[in-house]
Amino acid sequence: MKSPQVRSPRKPKGQGAERREEILDAALKLFSARDVHAVSTRQIAEAAGISQPALYAYFATKDDLIAELCVRAFATLSARMAAGKADWTPTPAAFDKAMRVYIDFGLEQPDAYRVAFMIEKSHDGAFHARTGGRPMAAGIEAFQAFVAMIADLHAAGLTHDDDPLRLTQTLWAGLHGLTSLLIARPEFPWVEREALIGGHVAMLRRGALK
Amino acid sequence: MKSPQVRSPRKPKGQGAERREEILDAALKLFSARDVHAVSTRQIAEAAGISQPALYAYFATKDDLIAELCVRAFATLSARMAAGKADWTPTPAAFDKAMRVYIDFGLEQPDAYRVAFMIEKSHDGAFHARTGGRPMAAGIEAFQAFVAMIADLHAAGLTHDDDPLRLTQTLWAGLHGLTSLLIARPEFPWVEREALIGGHVAMLRRGALK
DNA sequence: GGTGATAAGTTATCAGTGATAGATTATCGT
């Protein structure tokens, strides 16, 4: 079975941005099927209907392309957090819901989550340097809504910890632990996933709230 | 500054295993300084004082070498857990202590912890197929001491969750979250570390035990 | 309608990657 090798027609003069979108769409589709590092620039280019070097007219590096997708993914998370904040009340049920929004996002956008929170600066520092730390910044910004929720619960006198900042960091660590492990070690013999997430959130709630 | 290019003398006939150890040592050092994917087989070979293809006499693939380091890291953790189990009693205080053993292991041996739990081992998803699932088996073994402790607490009627395995995985995720973030994001504006760890363990205890 | 500027895209190529094939050398038991 040969590859189709269908080339997309050349774009009119000012439509470079449109081609850029097509590349991002093609890349996102490939990244959802395989790991980022397993997808080559040639595969992305073919899916987008252009030659491989043509990618570099729109993205300085492959990491740049990945970073762009990550920033967009976190914009989605920000939107979800904002949506969840609309009917927010400082209650245990709302707490659970907020926790799940975070975990669900990580599992639905594993590549974005990986780049933002799981790649080590000191180890693969080149990535954050090349991308200006934009994905991580976008991730932290999306996280601010969550921070505000915890402060709200603390103000309502519902939290155990007397230091809301410490509690927020602790809860973040708790959420990140499950999310990152489910992403990095999917083959581990976990108990049924929904029950696991539910149990985890319940444990965090009992540990954090009175 | 040229690379030294110092070749290690050829090993005597039966000493292949010794060279294997040298390769693993060299690789672990390089992996502690850079991400696994950023370290090439040629760099490992040079650090071990041999040619690059010579690696393949001892490891079928690069993933195989990484898997070996992973197994060893798990073994170290297993030993720590077993040692901590000596004076174990199903009490909240002992629970706290066990949690700290895990976190301390990660912070004292960040390289080992990275290899075992944080490193994304393969470009594609077929890592376990190629490594025969050995790292995961070692991980499950290290996990058993943990499972036993939680089962003990569960039998004593001290746990909230009715499923001890699920609770164990949840607690592990909680521990891993803080440990991995402290390793990967040391520059994050954390609250004072001892207070953070103490608060985290306290939250996990409240969430897990009655 | 030709003309030059330039956006959009090409082919050819580079150094570096993991991995393999086949020859070579040192060490062993006999």
Add this chain to the structure above:
DNA sequence: ACGATAATCTATCACTGATAACTTATCACC
């Protein structure tokens, strides 16, 4: 001394991300 073989080398492969230099379509303008 000799054959066997463990240990290791050089040479090479297909593929990767990335760059250089060239071509071509589209545009504004006289």
